[in-house]
Amino acid sequence: MVNFKYPKVTVLMPVYNCELYIKEAVESVLNQTFKDFEFLIIDDASTDKTVHIIKSYNDARIQLIKKPVNTGYTNSLNYGLKIAKGEYIARMDGDDISLPERFEKQVAFLDAHPNVILCGTLYQIIGTNKVCDHPLSHNAIKVKLISACYIAHPTVMFQKRILETNRLQYDSVMEPAEDYDLWSRLVFLGELANIGEVLLYYRTHPQQTSIIRSTKQNKVSREVRIRMLTMIDPLFDAEVYSFDLSAQNLNNQFVIKKIKSKIDLFDSLVILNNQREIYDEKLFLNYINQEKKYLYNLYKKKSVTYSLGNIFLGLIKYPDFFKKIGIKETGEIIVKSVFYRMKAGF
Structure with a gap:
């Protein structure tokens, strides 16, 4: 019986019209200090010189798959997941640059921490000194994912088996945040981590x-x-949560009522989380407090454009709301509103 040796890592890189950047991306993968990988490049019917440039490389690890019809980025990702042979899957995009020791360090990290099913890295924006400093630990990432995607897609390496066991793949309906969607599911199936080191240079350009x-x-x-x-x-009020004060141009009383409902919702989530232990208590409370602070500050910024009558009506109906803002700050709101009205000629 023939015993085929599968590579340790599958590098999965979908591409489409990347002729300006593909050379740097490909070479950054081929020049990795870690060598045991297959390099799946899935071209989504490019119309430029992307394929020609890829074909110029003579490396047996490269497997170029040319799709006859453009079917989208997520489709390419899922096809790559299906045919990947590696124990780990490393993501890469055709316009970024992986540092030489990226794969070596990620493989060593995952081998040493079998409870971690996915690890990303820090990254630096090409042409700048800006480093995206994402949280490193699982608990911190889990809470941070509630507010945004704190794992950079082209930096990740993850266990293939976790997707197979749970029958997971990228959801095309969630594109272009298909990665954020997948991480938000994986975070409840095992531990996620970020290596606290820049191991990828990330490119930003208008065509992204x-x-x-x-x-x-x-x-x-x-x-x-x-x-x-x-x-x-499971029954929390998504409509109340989705209320966006920054987009409102409404009377003050209505706004206060909506904000108060959102704050009450936040408070109830803290109580339930403490009971059910879904997220780390301290980290989740900090997240909620930051959300409240944002609401209060945004209200103070916008309130000067509202009528004084509605501000005083709000003071009578929702005194707790203004207590949380603060007596001094409430006074400032009233004074600023007076001057705003005088200046506007009201």
């Missing part, structure tokens, strides 16, 4: 999917955040 489709990305991200909070309370 996240920039072009930012409106849908924001919508999908909100859905992910709501789902993560339903882990605490």
Whole structure:
């Protein structure tokens, strides 16, 4: 019986019209200090010189798959997951650069921590000194994922078996936040981590999917955040949670009522989380307090444009709300409102 040796890692890189950056991306993978990998490059029917450039490399680890029709990024990812042979899957994009020791350090980390099913790394924005400093520990990542995606997709390496065992893959409906959606599911199946070292250079440019489709990305991200909070309370009011004060141009009394409902919702989530222990108590409380602080500060910023009559009505109906803002700050709101009205000629 023939005993085939599978690679330790599958490097999965979907590409589409990356001719300006693909050379650096490919070479950063081929020049890794860790050598035991297969390199799946799935081209989504590129119309530029991307495929020509990839074909110029003579390396047996490269497996170029050319799709005859453009079917999308998530489709390419899921096809790659299906055919990947590695124990670990390392993600890579066609416009980024992996540092030479990235794979070596991630493999060593995952081998040493079998309870960790996925690890990302810190990364630096190409052309700047900006380093995206994401949380490192599982508990911190778990709470941070409620507010945003704190694991950079092209930096991750994860266990293939965790997806197979749980029949998980990227959800095309959640594109272009398909990675955020997947991490928010995996975080309840095992531990996630970020290595506290820059191991990837990340490129930003106007053609990026996240920039072009930012409106849908924001919508999908909100859905992910709501789902993560339903882990605490499946019946919590998503409509109240989704109230966006920054988008309001309404009378003050209505706004105060909505904010108060949102704050009450936050308080109830803290109580339930303490009982059910879904998220680390201290870290979750800190997250909630930051959300409240944001609401209070935004209210103070916007309130000067509201009528004094509604402010005083709010003081009578919702005194607890203004107590939380503070007596001094409430006084400042009233004074600023007076001057705003005088200046506006009201």
